[in-house]
Amino acid sequence: MAMKSRSDVRNVAIVAHVDHGKTTLVDKMLWQTGAFSERQTVETTGERVMDSGDLEREKGITILAKNTAISYDGPSADGHPITINIIDTPGHADFGGEVERGLSMVDGVVLLVDASEGPLPQTRFVLRKALAARMPVILCINKVDRPDSRIEAVEEETYELFMDLLEDADADADQLDFPVVYASAKAGIASTLRPADGELPEGSDLEPLFKTILETIPAPQYDDEAPLQAHVTNLDSSNFLGRLALLRVRNGQIKKGQQVVWCRHDGTQQTVKITELLMTQGLERQPAESAGPGDIIAVAGIPEITIGETLADLDNPIPLPLITVDEPAISMTIGTNTSPMAGKVRGSKVTARLVKDRLDRELVGNVSLRVLPTERPDAWEVQGRGELALAILVEQMRREGYELTVGKPQVVTKEVDGKLQEPVEHLTIDTPEEYLGTITQIMAARKARMEQMTNHGTGWVRMEFVVPSRGLIGFRTEFLTETRGTGIANHVFSGYEPWHGTITTRLSGSLVADRSGAVTSYAMVNLQERGVLFVEPTTEVYEGMIVGENSRADDMDVNITKEKKLTNVRASSADNFEKIFPPRKLSLEQSLEFCREDECVEVTPETVRIRKVVLNAGERARTAARARSAAKQ
Structure with missing residues (x-):
């Protein structure tokens, strides 16, 4: 086996907790490398160009993992342009399937941490995944110019998180030796020198971050003698080309018009033709004739291909392992609208066949979702990571003209050694000190167990709980009401524990x-x-x-x-x-x-x-x- 590496490509994912600045940072990286034409401005393209969906812009969160590519030919690129493929992943735990899929495309991660909030549950989740995959990590402390930033303390907290996760993720001690970059994504400035709390980093651009990526993230490795292997990591569609499969080429060359073997989930293999091959430049996909190891590409011509499958060499087809994601924790019943007002809206989609077809289409691109039959022929049990992920699906269907009856979210239980077990979440709450007693009371009623409490000395308290997933159904509204909208709550799936007993979440009728x-x-x-x-x-x-x-x-x-x-x-x-x-x-x-x-x-x-x-x-x-x-x- 003759392993080689491609020095002209880097594949990196930007991972972080929700609202720590991933999408803003990617936007600034695109601007500073000239990915936009001279006529384009922030006003014409809009801020956060990576959040392209209506729901993403409205809610201010990333829902789907997206990829972009920048051509970097700065001082550290040895005079040759280097293509940096960047995966912008969601920060919300409910979209963890998107994070796992994004990590399967890259060779390293930039971990973004807010200079004030520090590491939060989703930081732990994405970091555990990266460490388990033995990926090098660059720590980027963002928003250092926030008035309440505490840069040194956050750096220490992140280091402790690394120590805590190394054994848990069965990772390598060498991964503790990570570089740190200090940045203000909004200002588009980064530095390797730690600024004072609340001040901008020294410098005028993101050059130190680009340089750190080239030095830390390894070039894609491939076997020079191995046949073609390309992994399907995402799906998209085009009005002209139909379904597009997004792939990471692991070994070999793939060309437009080439005959390849499509290795399917069920173990069968089929010969197909690559009718179109596209590579990303900035935000646009451009036609290309061929691609090699490490490239992230889109191909057309295979209408039923799904995530995790492999395109392989015609003479020697060797499938790659399927992408695995965590088990779903929350389920709800989605069925046709059975109320007396069903079908009153002109043009709405009300039949069971239309609803089932739409749910089946969602399964194609959403690896963390499951659809199961129920006793009724016009309703299905849909399982996902969390309440938000399922609510986003229903909202998307509503906007597409569907009428639905949606049941109350329930937890997905399982039996272990004859005992009923339920999913539990790791919940972090930041709240003003005055609401400490109220929050403790709310969490006790929801069968939560307090793990840790930290007083930052600024009038704010951080509490960490382990709580049953069903205890968080209906929690957010009550939490925001009781803290007068000032509290911040974040949670991430933690595992399974024995059934915690009855939880009364709503006292009113x-x-x-x-x-x-x-x-x-x-x-x-x-x-x-x-x-x-x-x-x-x-x-x-x-x-x-x-x-x-x-x-x-x-x-x-x-x-x-x-x-x-x-x-x-x-x-x-x-x-x-x-x-x-x-x-x-x-x-x-x-x-x-x-x-x-x-x-x-x-x-x-x-x-x-x-x-x-x-x-x-x-x-x-x-x-x-x-x-x-x-x-x-």
Whole structure:
């Protein structure tokens, strides 16, 4: 075996916790290497060009791992341009499948850590994956110019995290010897010299970061005598070319028009032709004639290819190992819309076949998702990493015109040695000291176990918990309410533990409409002292639809369509000035959090409604009575 390396290519992933500045840093790297034309400005292309999806821009998070390539010919490139392929990965734990897929494409990582917040759960998650893969790591401490930055302390915390993970990830002690770069991605400046807290690094550009990448990240290694092997790591589509498979070429050469062997998941092999070969330059894919080891390419012409499969040599096909991702922890039922208002929106997609086809298409590009059948032919159990990942899928389908009934999120349990086990999360909370007691109380009710508490001495406390995943369903809304929007909570999957017992997450009941009709102001005035309403006057409701939150623990059937009886007696002026409180508008995520076991969410392109699974009040009462008698027996 004659191993060689390509000095003109580097493959690197930018990994970090959510909102630590990955996408901003990649943007600045693109600008400073001339990836944009002279006519393009921040105004014409928009900030955070890597976050191309509408939902990514709205939520300010990266959902899909994306790749770009920059051509670097700076002082340290020995006069020859070097292609640096950069993978921008999500920072949210729910999209961990994207992170794992991104790491399978690269030879090293740049770990970005906020100079104030320090390492957080997702930092631990992505670092463990990188160390387990024996990848070199560059630590980049970002946002050093934040007024509350604590650069030296964060560097120490990250070093401790490395020490902690080395044994856990069965990694190499040499990985502790990592270079540190200090940066302000927003300003586009990096330095290897530590600045004072709150100050910009010395210098005027990201040159020290580029130089560190070239010195630390190894060039792609390949066997000069090995046949073609190219790994499918991602999928995309083109209006002109159809499905595109994104591959990392491991060994050999691949050419446009070449006949190759497609090694499939099920072990079968098929001869296919590469009709088009594309390579990334900046943000654009350009046609290319051939690609070699280490290149990240897109190929067209194989309509059913999926992630983890291999394109191999025609004479000597050797498949690469499949990409494995962590088990899903949360599930929800997604089915067709079964409410009385189904199909009222023109052009909406309401049939079971359309919904199933869309879920099957999502499976093609989302390696961390699973779709399982249920007892009903028009509903499916969808399993994913977390609540947010599943809510994003439902939101995308809603925007595409689908009408759905979505059940309350549940945890995916498993049996180990005859004992029921459930997924648990490692939760980190940063909160002002005054809310310490409240947070402890909330977490105790959700069966959480406190692992550590640190007082930064700035009026803020950091608490670390191990909590059952189901204890975090509906947690975020309550947490933000109790901390007046000041608290920061982040969690990451930690493993499985024995079942923790019953968790009561919502103490209040629901206000349920007892008939169909339009909401009236008169009924709202009389009902708003009973709880918080979710609907406005003139809103169309139906029997079984939840119109508000009851102030008491039990549900209450209400007539929210009641009209004031008209008489020929003139009303006094006092009756004309009844005050209606503004209704609480729930987003899709908040609606899913609000749901109880006997409730679900109706999702249409125009509205999101919460409803009872059983709409008829009499039938609900009989179902509850049967459940109580079964429990007694």
